[in-house]
Amino acid sequence: MEATESPRRTHMLTRKTVTKISVDQLQPGATIWDTTLPGFGVRARTGAKTYFVKIRIGGRQKWITLGKHGPLTPEIARREAFRILGDVVAGNDPLAAKKLKQIESLTAFDRLAEDYVKRVAMKQNRSWKETERIFKRYAIPAWKNRPVSEITRADVARLLDRIEDKNGLVMADRVLAQIRRLFNWHATRDDKFISPIVQGMARVRPREGPRTRILSDDELRALWKATEDTQPTLFGPLVRLLLLTAQRRDEVACASWSEIVGNEWIIPAERYKSKRANTVPLTATATALFGALLKSGPYCFTTDGENPFSGFSKAKNALDRKMLATLKEETATRGGSPDDVKLEPWVLHDLRRTARSLMSRAGVSSDVAERVLGHAINGIAGVYDRHDYKNEKAEALRKLSWLVESIIRSHETKPQLRVVA
Known part of the structure; x- marks a missing residue:
């Protein structure tokens, strides 16, 4: 018409x-x-x-x-x-x-979310596929082609309630964060739109200061044993590689086979937080972990052959249960009370901090350890020192692998898979 x-x-x-x-x-x-x-x-x-x-x-x-x-x-x-x-x-x-x-159809939530991913997330966010997944799995089924101007604060709260009940507090906050960014972006393009999201809607209280959690030796032994047999089966190797490479969760989870070249893992700049490519030397153990994965698509860690692994919440909860069971079992073996054993909350990113601390413990110099993590080197050293530190990083990761092996083998409960450098 x-x-x-x-x-x-x-x-x-x-x-x-x-x-x-x-x-x-x-x-x-x-x-x-x-x-x-x-x-x-x-x-x-x-x-x-x-x-x-x-x-x-x-x-x-x-x-x-x-x-x-x-x-x-x-x-x-x-x-x-x-x-x-x-x-x-x-x-x-x-x-x-x-x-x-016509205007409402252009501002329908599903269409707006698609536009946001294309115009903003893909250009600014290394993990834009996770943004897209969150919209498709949680928000679009709830609001579909509903105009965003009709989505109320109560609608957002009800959606977060459902996600919290089914998927947990953390996932509810992740969805909230993506919806907030979408609405804020739309508000910059629409004179009349006012985001229904206000401060205080998050389900988890913000952390006070930087995280300092690292896993203890006992927890590392429990982690290694718990990752011997995981569901999905690729989650165990993923977790071990987080520790042995000291890289970020999404950098490992979104690794593609094209990035694995010989005994090196070359993470492209567009996938790295610092916007610079990072070459990660692979120890024999890390190479074996990658080599044992089934090649069923472009991604090393995939359950459908098309998309990178994303089911972290459920897999992490199962991992925590296995780790706690192992810690209780070891405590009982030592004559202690299993009921007194607790596993302090931790997140996968804590493995990166743990790896950094273990490198210092293994005698790796601070500047080399920082380069393994891919951190930008500030000051004059960052400007004038153009050495690639490839050999030094390889040696640092070998020392990390040796120390992890030493920790795992230092107790009666020894995992079947031996760590090798």
Whole structure:
């Protein structure tokens, strides 16, 4: 339905009932005005016959195109014309309503989320696929093609409640963070839009200061044993590589086979937080962990052959349960009380901090350890020292691997998979 020009006076005008026969017989340049519904008609031009309805809004006549003959029958076109004329009698402007509907379709949540991922997340966020996954799994099923201007604070709260109940507090906050960014972005492009999200909607209290958690030797032994047999099976190797390479969670989880070159893992700049490529030398153990993975797509860690692994919450919870069971078992073996054993909360990123601390413990110099982590070196050293430190990083990771082996083998409970450098 759109506004169109009036039939030209040079056209041959006929008044009769618009029927399929009369429309089929209509010649180019001719127009039929329907005698049963004033204002409704059809006109023929070379190659097409178009239904229309004439209305009067604010003292001005407007012609609205209903559609072409073929896709539309005379009966359907007449019903649509009758509806439009009824809107006019009721004091409504069909063209304004159509324009509003078009605007709403452009700001429908699913369409807006897709636009945000394309225009913002893909350009600014290394883990944009996780942003896309969160929208598709949690937010779009809830709001679909609903205009964002109609999404209320209560709607957001109800969605977060459902996610918290089913997937936990942390996931609820991750969804909230992505929705907040989307709404804030849309607010910069729409004069009238006001985000319904306000401060205080997060489910987990913000951390005070930087995290300092590292895993103890006992916890590392429990971790290694718990990752011998995990579900999904690729989560165990993923966790071990987090420790043995000291890289970030998404850098490991999104690793592709094209990045593994011999005994090196070359993480491209677009995937790295510092926006610089990072070459990670692989020890024999790390190489073996990658080599044992099933190649079923571009990603090293994938469950469907198309997307990188993303089921962290469920897998991490299962890992925690196994670690706690191992810690209790070892405590009982030593004659202690298993009921007194607790596993302090930790996140996968704590393995990166643990690896950094272990490198210092193994005698790796601070500047080399920082380069293993891919941290930018500030000051004059960062400007003038252009050495790639490849050999030094390889030696640092070997020392890390040796120390992990020493820790794991220092107790009676020894995992079957021996760590080698």
